[in-house]
Amino acid sequence: MRDYMSKTIVCPHCGHHTAVELDASEGDQEFYEDCLACCNPIHLRLHRDEQHDRLQLFVDADDEQIF
Numbered sequence: 001m002r003d004y005m006s007k008t009i010v011c012p013h014c015g016h017h018t019a020v021e022l023d024a025s026e027g028d029q030e031f032y033e034d035c036l037a038c039c040n041p042i043h044l045r046l047h048r049d050e051q052h053d054r055l056q057l058f059v060d061a062d063d064e065q066i067f
Contacts, residue, residue, distance in 0.1 A: 005055070012061040014038040024048050024055050032062070 003025040008017050016037035023029075029046045045058040 007057060009042070009044075009057070009059050011035040011038065011040070011042055012059060013040040013042075018042070020044065022046060022055070022057065 003023065005022050005024075006019055007022055008019050010017055013035060014037050016035055018033070018036055020033055024046060027048050031044055031046075032041045033044060034040070035042055041062045043060050043062050047056040047058070049056060
């Protein structure tokens with residue numbers, strides 16, 4: 001499995017396409033990136049699925065999280 005990759009995501013606030021760099025070497029992660037167009041925070045959650053040898057990236061607005 002590759003630990004480093006670049007992925008294009010869509011901002012949940014304005015729809016702008018943004019490239020993000022992902023580093024899966026540390027396992028599961030949760031972080032924020034600011035949209036380059038509207039400056040709103042984008043919540044990113046990276047899950048490393050070792051069993052199926054894949055990475056899953058979940059993207060949502062900060063106000064869409066379920067607690």
